[in-house]
Every structure is written in C-alpha cells, then in structure tokens.
Amino acid sequence: MSQYPELKLYIGGEWRSRAGQPVLNPADESVLGTVPHATTADLDDALAAAEKGFKIWSRTSPSARAELIYKATALIRQRAEEMAVAMTLEQGKPIAQARLEIVRAAEIIEWDAQEGRRVYGRIIPSEPGMRHSVLRQPIGVVAAFSPWNFPFSSPARKVGGALGAGCSIILKASEETPAGAFQLVKAFADAGLPAGVLNLVFGKPSEISEYLIPQPSVRLITFTGSVPVGKHLSAMCGAHMKPAIMELGGHSPVIVCDDIDPAKAGAASAIGKSRNAGQVCVSPTRFFVEEKIYDKFTAAFTEKAASLKVGNGLEPSVQLGPLANDRRIAAMEMFVADAKAKGARITTGGARIGNNGYFFPLTVIADVPDDARAMREEPFGPLALVSRVKNLDEAIEKANSVPYGLAGYAFTNSASNAERLSQEIEVGNLSINHFVASSAETPFGGVKDSGIGREGGVEGLQGYTVVKNVSHLATP
Numbered sequence: 078m079s080q081y082p083e084l085k086l087y088i089g090g091e092w093r094s095r096a097g098q099p100v101l102n103p104a105d106e107s108v109l110g111t112v113p114h115a116t117t118a119d120l121d122d123a124l125a126a127a128e129k130g131f132k133i134w135s136r137t138s139p140s141a142r143a144e145l146i147y148k149a150t151a152l153i154r155q156r157a158e159e160m161a162v163a164m165t166l167e168q169g170k171p172i173a174q175a176r177l178e179i180v181r182a183a184e185i186i187e188w189d190a191q192e193g194r195r196v197y198g199r200i201i202p203s204e205p206g207m208r209h210s211v212l213r214q215p216i217g218v219v220a221a222f223s224p225w226n227f228p229f230s231s232p233a234r235k236v237g238g239a240l241g242a243g244c245s246i247i248l249k250a251s252e253e254t255p256a257g258a259f260q261l262v263k264a265f266a267d268a269g270l271p272a273g274v275l276n277l278v279f280g281k282p283s284e285i286s287e288y289l290i291p292q293p294s295v296r297l298i299t300f301t302g303s304v305p306v307g308k309h310l311s312a313m314c315g316a317h318m319k320p321a322i323m324e325l326g327g328h329s330p331v332i333v334c335d336d337i338d339p340a341k342a343g344a345a346s347a348i349g350k351s352r353n354a355g356q357v358c359v360s361p362t363r364f365f366v367e368e369k370i371y372d373k374f375t376a377a378f379t380e381k382a383a384s385l386k387v388g389n390g391l392e393p394s395v396q397l398g399p400l401a402n403d404r405r406i407a408a409m410e411m412f413v414a415d416a417k418a419k420g421a422r423i424t425t426g427g428a429r430i431g432n433n434g435y436f437f438p439l440t441v442i443a444d445v446p447d448d449a450r451a452m453r454e455e456p457f458g459p460l461a462l463v464s465r466v467k468n469l470d471e472a473i474e475k476a477n478s479v480p481y482g483l484a485g486y487a488f489t490n491s492a493s494n495a496e497r498l499s500q501e502i503e504v505g506n507l508s509i510n511h512f513v514a515s516s517a518e519t520p521f522g523g524v525k526d527s528g529i530g531r532e533g534g535v536e537g538l539q540g541y542t543v544v545k546n547v548s549h550l551a552t553p
C-alpha cells in the first residue's frame with residue numbers, strides 16, 4: 078500500500094475525485110499523487126452544504142460538539158504515524174517534527190472544543206425590569222485558507238476554532254501539501270461529523286478566494302500565508318465587509334543580551350532556526366547580539382548548525398529535511414548572494430546541496446549589514462542573520478525596524494531587561510529564554526504587517542463568534 082493517500086475533495090459529506098495537479102516529494106522531486114481541483118459546481122455545492130452544516134452545528138450543544146470532536150482527535154492520535162509519513166513525503170520536514178505537529182494539532186483542536194463550552198456572555202446591570210444580555214454566537218460559515226509549511230496544524234487551527242465555536246467551514250488547503258488537510262478532514266468524517274459542517278476543496282487559490290469571499294453566507298475569512306496575499310485578501314474582505322483573521326509573515330528578531338551563556342544560547346539558536354528548515358512564520362531570523370559575547374555566540378551557532386544532519390526527513394537521524402519547493406531554493410540563493418555582495422560573512426552553509434531534491438543547509442550569515450535584503454524581507458528558509466549591537470537600545474530599535482511584528486525572542490538573565498523587552502518589542506508573541514512561540518492555550522498572531530486577529534487561546538476562539546446584545550424589558 079502506498080504511504081501517500083489518494084486525495085479527494087470533501088463536500089457535503091461526500092468524497093469527490095477530480096482532475097488536478099501533481100504533488101511532488103521535495104526530497105527527490107518524484108510525483109506522489111494528484112491533488113483534485115474543485116469545479117465551480119463543486120464550490121456551489123460546498124457553499125450550500127456549509128450553509129446547511131451551519132444550521133446543524135450551531136444548534137448542537139457545545140458538550141455534544143466536544144464529544145464528537147474528541148472522537149476525531151482520537152482517530153488523529155491513532156493514525157498519527159501514517160499521517161506523519163505522508164507529511165514528510167509531501168513537505169520534507171523530519172519525521173519527528175511531523176509526529177509532533179500531528180499531536181500538537183490534536184491538542185489545539187481539543188482545547189478549542191473545550192473552550193467552546195466556555196463561550197460565556199455577560200449580563201449588564203440596568204434598571205429594574207430591564208436586562209441587557211450579551212451573547213456570543215458562532216459567526217457563520219467560515220472560509221479558510223491554509224499554507225504548505227504546516228500541512229496539518231495550520232488547517233487544524235482553523236478547523237478547531239470554527240468547529241469549537243459552532244461554525245461550519247470550507248477549508249481550501251495548500252495544493253502543494255494537501256495530504257495533511259485531507260487526513261484531518263477524513264478523521265472528522267470517520268468520527269461522524271454531520272454532512273456539510275466541514276468541507277475540503279483545492280484548486281487555483283485566487284479562483285477559490287474570489288468565489289468564496291463575496292458570498293453573503295460566508296461570514297469570516299481566515300488565511301495563513303504571505304503578507305502580499307494577506308493584504309490582497311484583506312482588501313477583498315473590506316470590500317465585502319467581512320471580518321478576517323490574517324496570520325501572515327514574520328521576521329523574528331532574537332535579542333541576545335551579554336548576561337547569558339553564549340555557547341548555550343548559540344547552540345539553542347541553531348536548533349530553533351532548524352525547525353522545519355526555517356520555513357516557519359515565527360522562525361528566529363535576525364539575531365542581535367551584544368558585542369561582548371558576539372564572537373562566542375556566533376561560533377557556537379555555527380558549530381551546531383554545521384553539525385546538523387541534512388537529508389530525507391524519513392530517515393530518523395535527519396535533523397534538516399529538504400525545503401518544501403524550488404521557490405525557496407531560489408530565494409535562499411538570492412538572499413545569500415545579496416548579503417555576500419554587501420559584505421556579510423557566511424560562517425557555514427550558503428549553497429544548495431546536490432541537484433535532486435531541494436536541500437539547503439542551515440546557513441549562518443554574520444556581520445550582516447542593515448541594507449542586506451534578507452534583513453528586511455522574510456527569508457522563510459534556513460538563513461540565520463547575526464548582527465553585533467552595542468546595547469539593548471540598539472537591539473530594540475533594530476528589532477522594531479521592519480514592517481513585520483509576529484514573534485520575537487530574547488535571551489537574558491536580567492529581570493529589568495526582560496521587563497523592558499516585554500514592553501517595547503513590537504510583536505504579537507515574545508518568548509524569553511526559549512524558542513516556543515505558541516501553544517493551544519495561548520493567543521497567537523501578529524501586529525503591523527504580520528496580520529490581524531489571533532489563533533489559539535480564548536482570543537482565538539472569540540474570533541469565530543459575533544457579539545449580540547439582547548435588551549429585554551420584562552413588561553412591555
């Protein structure tokens with residue numbers, strides 16, 4: 078039996094096969110399967126199904142919803158190994174990271190299901206006989222667009238939020254890494270989710286967003302992807318007065334203060350940067366290191382980065398898989414050539430490995446001038462940019478100097494540095510002394526160009542609701 082699933086659309090509780098486009102294995106560029114493209118008639122059906130699904134699901138009690146959602150997450154946990162293998166095949170990440178992504182996705186969905194039981198409203202004090210009740214109701218049909226870098230957990234965030242809050246959803250997942258969303262949806266279908274509550278389509282992204290966003294019954298758009306596409310979709314949402322959750326790119330600063338152990342922080346930074354080969358919106362990228370420890374930090378970072386085993390993610394000892402597509406290789410080559418030309422120093426990596434599969438090593442670029450393109454544009458790949466700073470003032474100023482504001486990191490043992498960083502770094506998520514940017518229970522999202530809205534946490538679920546105030550005078 079093939080380790081890669083036969084992909085289908087899921088519309089109104091029915092699996093549909095269609096012609097489409099090939100899905101490639103980034104480790105050897107072989108064809109894994111075909112992702113079906115939805116026709117306009119399929120999209121019409123998905124919309125009608127989601128409208129019916131919303132009526133059913135929004136009228137199902139939160140506890141009954143949670144019970145059904147838990148059946149699906151039990152199937153996800155049971156099937157985690159086959160799901161992880163398919164993910165590594167289509168996306169490239171090391172199998173251990175793929176396994177973690179599946180478990181994390183199950184946790185996110187379960188947390189949302191439980192939080193759905195606590196979508197409390199409130200009663201506002203008023204004159205006798207009058208009651209103002211604030212209700213939080215599921216917003217309606219959700220149109221969701223998920224990217225190729227987290228084929229399972231990104232769709233899971235959107236499906237978890239929508240279903241936890243009582244919404245129905247049409248998910249348009251990545252055509253480049255479609256198996257994650259397919260297997261996620263299959264777990265819900267097999268768990269007995271009512272037809273129409275969750276629908277899965279693929280196709281030409283612009284055609285699907287242009288179809289779904291203007292539909293009157295679509296009440297919320299959630300997108301994870303690049304800043305330019307996010308701005309384009311947000312403008313469409315504005316034109317149709319639709320709220321949007323936009324999880325866009327980042328360019329995470331890491332401020333390394335001179336009161337920490339540079340060898341330890343350097344090695345930890347290499348591991349943090351290597352996650353999913355840097356193809357992560359919260360990947361640590363711009364390292365601003367105080368000058369006293371700059372050389373030691375850079376040396377430790379370089380040594381650890383150079384030691385990472387690069388190869389096919391299905392081999393258990395591999396720590397850095399291939400990049401997900403050839404666009405990322407072209408981008409890395411461009412950023413490296415530009416930084417070199419502007420005087421930066423490559424301390425390890427810097428060039429593609431082989432020409433079969435999209436392998437690129439973890440690359441450390443030291444002494445990066447501020448005008449290097451990689452310092453301003455999100456590399457979205459295994460590039461770490463290390464710069465020397467005089468003090469915390471300079472580090473904070475440089476950290477905030479880009480239009481992005483998703484995640485930020487800092488290493489310090491000083492409570493006053495930590496407090497200042499908490500106040501002054503312009504990001505949605507700041508992690509001090511570690512590299513985990515989010516979990517199921519914490520709100521995740523950006524400021525500035527990195528997006529609007531949150532996924533995860535109480536705030537995430539509230540994004541899938543709408544507030545209604547009911548004023549009731551007891552006697553007419």
Ligand code: NAD
Nearest residue numbers: 224225226282283286301302303306324325326358455457
């Ligand atoms: P891209 O800008 O072409 O596409 C980004 C995503 O948007 C893809 O998933 C694509 O399918 C989708 N998309 C594109 N046009 C769309 C449309 N009109 N309607 C709906 N969806 C549409 O870039 P890419 O080459 O696929 O990815 C590279 C860049 O995307 C990276 O540099 C990074 O900034 C960003 N990215 C961010 C995340 C994230 O987690 N925030 C994830 C993946 C990619």
